Amino acid sequence: MLIPLLSVAVALILTPALCATILRRPSVHGASRGFAAWFNRGFDRGSLVYRHGVSGVLARSKRFLAIFVALVVATGWMFMRLPTSFLPVEDQGILLTAVQLPPGAMAARTRDVLDKVTRYYLHEEMDAVEGVMAIEGYGFGGSGQNAGMVFVRLKDFDTRHAPNLSAQEVAQRASAAFAAIGDAQVYALLPPAIDGMGTSNGFDFYLEDTHGAGRERLAQLRDQLLGAAARSPVLANTRPTGQEPAPQFSVDIDQAKASALGLNLADINNTLSVAWGSDYVNDFIDRGRVKHVYVQSDADFRMQPADLDGWHVRNAQATMVPFASFATGRWTLGPARLERYNGVSAVEIQGEAAPGVSSGMAMSEIDRLVKQLPPGVRHEWTGLSYEERLSGDQASALYAISVLIVFLCLAALYESWSIPLAVMLTVPIGMAGALLAALLCGQTNDIYFKVGLLTTIGLAAKNAILIVEFALEREAQGASLIEATLDAARLRLRPILMTSFAFILGVLPLAIAKGAGSGAQNAIGIGVMGGMLAATVLGVFFAPLLYVAVRKAVKGKRS
Secondary structure, three states, X not given: OHHHHXXXXXXXXXXXXHHHHHOOOHHHHOOOOHHHHHHHHHHHHHHHXXXXXXXXXXXXXXXXXXXXXXXXXXXXXXXXXXXXXXXXXXXXXXXXXXXXXXXXXXHHHHHHHHHHHHHHHHHHXXXXXXXXXXXXXXXXXXXXXXXXXXXXXXXXXXXXXXXXXXXXXXXXXXXXXXXXXXXXXXXXXXXXXXXXXXXXXXXXXXXXXXXXXXXXXXXXXXXXXXXXHHHOOOEEEEEEOOOOOEEEEEEEEOHHHHHXXXXXXXXXXXXXXXXXXOEEEEEEXXXXXXXXXXXXXXXXXXXXXXXXXXXXXXXXXXXXXXXHHOEEEEEEEEOOOOOEEOOEEEEEEEEEEOXXXXXXXXXXXXXXXXXXXXXXXXXXXXXXXXXXXXXXXXXXXXXXXXXXXXXXHHHHHHOOOHHHHHHHOOXXXXXXXXXXXXXXXXXOEOHHHXXXXXXXXXXXXXXXXXXXXXXXXXXXXXXXXXHHHHHHHHHOHHHHHXXXXXXXXXXXXXXXXXXXXXXXXHHHHHHHHHHHHXXXXXXXXXXXXXXXXXXXXXXXXXX
């Protein structure tokens, strides 16, 4: 809040005083020598050449208006072709590696896979990796002895100048190497661009059972979707985050027999709970400190299903009744964790875009694959993917509102609708430059590029305003429309070039940035730089043409 107020105070108070103090009449400072004189003479000759060029464009207005229409069409085509995404992939200096073994795998097998992953990073990627930390028993899909995580810290950016040492390249090579591990599913992942928005970089969605077909049917459709995603060249590392169904031992209680034996179901459940899961029963004092007492069956008496027959439950007559008289056990296969999303049974699926593919294209591919599934399921995006889809839906309205606000401000300034129209018609020229630069440099239409595109809209309109405003003054002094436009174009060329190239040079460090945060910097810098180059090189010729064309079109009409 303080900065805008200070800016307004400087513009209203200090700037007029500085102008009155510093600026002098041309007779005082017009004579110059050396480099300044040589530059001014050269620039004056160049401005005259530019005036003749604008005159030629105005003389062939129909031809160049057709070129302008083609440029507008090309702008729309490039906008549709530019891949979409939410945030650029950043090299944060760390990697995540998820390890998932089959259900029931022992801890020793998990530890062996973690050792293989650790050795790969420390030996095969020693030029990029600084350290590795492996954690057994924890994974994104849940805890268990068949899950593990490996956290990889890369070396400082100053020591990783080569492109093949970036986090993205290391992750791609690691994923290819880990595919040879037949004992587990191992994925090398980049961390999410925003902390707390998901567990890894890439897309994230839930496949929901909308018709209540059951977990087994949902698992079948999930596997069908994963198989189709594995065959798609657009997707990579598509995987379920939950754990696969695991063997479970179910205890069936014959309630009729239990009731006949005088047993209470609550006592039966309490016995199972205490024997397998322990329970707090009392406290005792040990050397002045209060300690808790927990009761649980000894490990030797709860390791095998047959051990259940050796347990007893006290009935209402204080008689110990064996479990074998009223309970039986059986092995089943069930989910280790039940997942629901928005109140519907669902499974979470994550994945990434293939190298060279944007996240928007990958999400569109998922949409296409889900539509091919049988009825009864749908998918909902979550995390960063939800935000990406939401921002994409709002982008068109944001652009329209921005253009409308600029148009209304200009209409209020000039008390006319035709003059703001002439100014706003130059906006597609800057947008064409920004889109062409993004396509040539492999950028995507992410949130940072959208900000740069909005900036380009204002800067392209600024160049046209400098010409249009001076042309209006010359017309008010009695000059014809063509002469006023030509004089305005020549006289305002210097401030246009000065402000434009100052801004271009200002964003140049963003466009060529490397290292930490370079993805966001490149997304803004490349788009704005390309847009300003186009608005400067082409806009200075098309702005006078569009102004004259609009003024002739509304001649004699109230505008």
